[in-house]
Amino acid sequence: MTVKIYVPRDAAAIALGAEKVAKAMADEIAARGLDATIVRNGSRGMHWLEPLVEVETAEGRIAYGPVKARDVASLLDAGLVDGGAHPLCLGKAEEIPFFKRQTRLTFARCGITDPLSLEDYRAHGGLRGLEKAVSMQPAAIVAEVTESGLRGRGGAGFPTGIKWKTVLEARGKQKYIVCNADEGDSGTFADRMIMEGDPFVLIEGMAIAGIATGATKGYVYTRSEYPHAIAAMTEAIEIARAAGVLGASVLGSTHAFDMEVRTGAGAYVCGEETSLLNSLEGKRGLVRAKPPLPAHKGLFDCPTVINNVISLASVPVILDEGAAYYRDFGMGRSRGTIPIQIAGNVKHGGLFEIGFGLTLGEIVDEIAGGTASGRPVKAVQVGGPLGAYFPRALFDTPFDYEAFAAKDGLIGHAGIVVFDDTADMLKQARFAMEFCAVESCGKCTPCRIGSTRGVEVADKIRAGIEPEKNRELLADLCNTMKFGSLCALGGFTPYPVMSAMTHFPEDFEPAPAVEAAE
Numbered sequence: 001m002t003v004k005i006y007v008p009r010d011a012a013a014i015a016l017g018a019e020k021v022a023k024a025m026a027d028e029i030a031a032r033g034l035d036a037t038i039v040r041n042g043s044r045g046m047h048w049l050e051p052l053v054e055v056e057t058a059e060g061r062i063a064y065g066p067v068k069a070r071d072v073a074s075l076l077d078a079g080l081v082d083g084g085a086h087p088l089c090l091g092k093a094e095e096i097p098f099f100k101r102q103t104r105l106t107f108a109r110c111g112i113t114d115p116l117s118l119e120d121y122r123a124h125g126g127l128r129g130l131e132k133a134v135s136m137q138p139a140a141i142v143a144e145v146t147e148s149g150l151r152g153r154g155g156a157g158f159p160t161g162i163k164w165k166t167v168l169e170a171r172g173k174q175k176y177i178v179c180n181a182d183e184g185d186s187g188t189f190a191d192r193m194i195m196e197g198d199p200f201v202l203i204e205g206m207a208i209a210g211i212a213t214g215a216t217k218g219y220v221y222t223r224s225e226y227p228h229a230i231a232a233m234t235e236a237i238e239i240a241r242a243a244g245v246l247g248a249s250v251l252g253s254t255h256a257f258d259m260e261v262r263t264g265a266g267a268y269v270c271g272e273e274t275s276l277l278n279s280l281e282g283k284r285g286l287v288r289a290k291p292p293l294p295a296h297k298g299l300f301d302c303p304t305v306i307n308n309v310i311s312l313a314s315v316p317v318i319l320d321e322g323a324a325y326y327r328d329f330g331m332g333r334s335r336g337t338i339p340i341q342i343a344g345n346v347k348h349g350g351l352f353e354i355g356f357g358l359t360l361g362e363i364v365d366e367i368a369g370g371t372a373s374g375r376p377v378k379a380v381q382v383g384g385p386l387g388a389y390f391p392r393a394l395f396d397t398p399f400d401y402e403a404f405a406a407k408d409g410l411i412g413h414a415g416i417v418v419f420d421d422t423a424d425m426l427k428q429a430r431f432a433m434e435f436c437a438v439e440s441c442g443k444c445t446p447c448r449i450g451s452t453r454g455v456e457v458a459d460k461i462r463a464g465i466e467p468e469k470n471r472e473l474l475a476d477l478c479n480t481m482k483f484g485s486l487c488a489l490g491g492f493t494p495y496p497v498m499s500a501m502t503h504f505p506e507d508f509e510p511a512p513a514v515e516a517a518e
Contacts, residue, residue, distance in 0.1 A: 003036040003081045005029075006054040006061070008111070010043035010196050011228045012189065018051040020069040025053075028072050036081055042197015044111030045351030046098050052111075054093055057083040063093040098348055098367065103329060105337045106314045107353050110197040116235055118243055121200040127245065129319030133208045134253035141212035142168055145315060147323035149335025154180055154271075154308030155383065155412040155488075157334075157401045160315075163305060166295040167213040170303035175215035177206050177259070178299060178306045180276055181222035181229070184268040185384025187343035188415035190351060191309035195222070195229035198313075199236035200245075203259065205312035207250055208319055209305055210257035218259030219299070221276055223266040233261050268385075268439035272487045273306040275441060286441045287487040308413070310339060329355035334400045344381075344417035345371045361395030364418060375420035379428075379504070383412025385435050386492035388499035389425065408499060410492070425504035429474075430458035432496040436489060447490025450481040454497065464510035471501065471508055 007022040022038060029036050049065035062083035064075060078086040090096055113120040133141055146161025167175060183191040194202055206218045220233055237259060240246045248256045262280055264270050270279045274288035277299050298304025318326045327335045334356035340363060342349050347369035364380055371377055379389040388409035397403055404411050433454030442448045454477055460470045478494030485491040501508055
């Protein structure tokens, strides 16, 4: 019986040498005449163990990691094909504590299946949601998604079902499903992991969305910095189309839905839905004023659903298992699971999917294992470059949209970046303003001018020029940007700035003058 050896093709694993490991493995298998085949799977999300090599045995999949190309020969010498003992052996992959503690719904197949095998996808529960959807009335599908409590996982947290209902009821000769895969937040990689590790789940989710709203065309809008994701999605779409999952008759039904990948140049502001639409239409990525909403007049002025990758990839399990099943996870108005992306100065960085409700302290101290440097945690930024900095005093905050909002924070795309006690929070606040200045589309004055003035004011505080006056000016500037900006780029930039000023005031004091030696 041919033994399957799994070597990830995920970009994170490739960055850590997975291609060299796969080549070395293939060469050794051929040289030794072993009856084994290499499967290029996605990542399970334990990035500190990548490249994570797994072998399928009668007892389950045994993991080894992190593996380098030079380790391959010794692994095979130790009986890798039989799950043999080796210093890099981690035991059963599902029993690794970081993985075992998770509740994987959206990422149930990621790292387990061959991403480009539709047969493998079906064997692990794929397409069951779509099979149900083609036999349901559109309104019934929308009702199921609404009842599940699914909210936009891209950051805004808007109820997905309400958006779908609006598009279903909107009039238009053509309707579109647009997947916002322009994952630009620092410390986020969930969208990329899905597109590279389980692209069919996104295809299935978009097809269900199309049937539910009457849309027959879909676009995945992503950034040019994601070449591996673009390649995987493009190939998966071709496979799905050839198998009748996409096209004029979805799974042999009367519903038509097709889709394609479109690549942007990587402007951060194109993560904002109306700017994304302009870019998709071949225009400059400028934010549009609302109303009209994209649900009424979106892509090419047609009714359009715009959802994040994780929102759409969560739909198949909702249709398959039912709204009540999905809603049973989470807390408050935050239902289902959330893929938390752990990055920065941590021992255990990676993707951790679980129901809403874990405290920030549990995530940082228990799951992430504290800092990689071994120094105390000073701050955690949640929600990308526009997210607030939380000090340890706020680590009891549960991971929940409303709980974070109550503490002047936001979950955003659920990326968390950890900083130890060497971090300079004035420098971080200045970076937020500089980031906004660089990435602003320039359409509105508070964002375009405010961010540039913000950098100047932060520099004056650093230089000790009227520090108290300039701290007040920076706070006033943040207030103007928060309430006067056209979109969230300018509107949310004050979150990291104000949280840094509020929780770490000592970093905004002038540096003590060094007395000259006598």
